[in-house]
Amino acid sequence: MSSELIIIIVLTLAILALVWRGLRAVRREMILKQLLDDADLLEARLLDTRTRMRDLDALLGRLPPDITESARASLNSEAGVQHALKLILQHRLWIRDNVKTATAKQLNEVRENIRRSLAKLDDQLKKLDSASDDLKTAYAKSDAVMGRASQPDSVDSDS
DSSP: OOHHHHHHHHHHHHHHHHHHHHHHHHHHHHHHHHHHHHHHHHHHHHHHHHHHHHHHHHHGGGSOHHHHHHHHHHHOOHHHHHHHHHHHHHHHHHHHHHTTTOOHHHHHHHHHHHHHHHHHHHHHHHHHHHHHHHHHHHHHHHHHHHTOOOOTTOOOOOO
């Protein structure tokens, strides 16, 4: 084998190693960006959930307390929202502390956990929206029967 061929082979292998390393770094950065974006999205959805739960609780104000007791108990999960926000903070702190040493696999696992949480939260938000829509529709029908102007978004204590 000539020395020129050996040099070409060594240079090719070195270039391939650099390209491979660069691709791994780019992939890792993409995963990290997606992870942080998903954490931001989950945090925003949690805050939106809190607002929607408060809005639905306000809608329940038109009904007698004995009828709405269990619904109000379900909506009173501020502690659950706070716990979820703390978990997001823990993920962010873990990322900060381990960003340089975490493997792509570990980052992917954290990202997938956040995505599963997002999917579950989206399902719960759909149920919350459905309950809210049903309640607004029932109020509108009730108001029509009673001859009152429809006020589905207002909180009024008339029973």
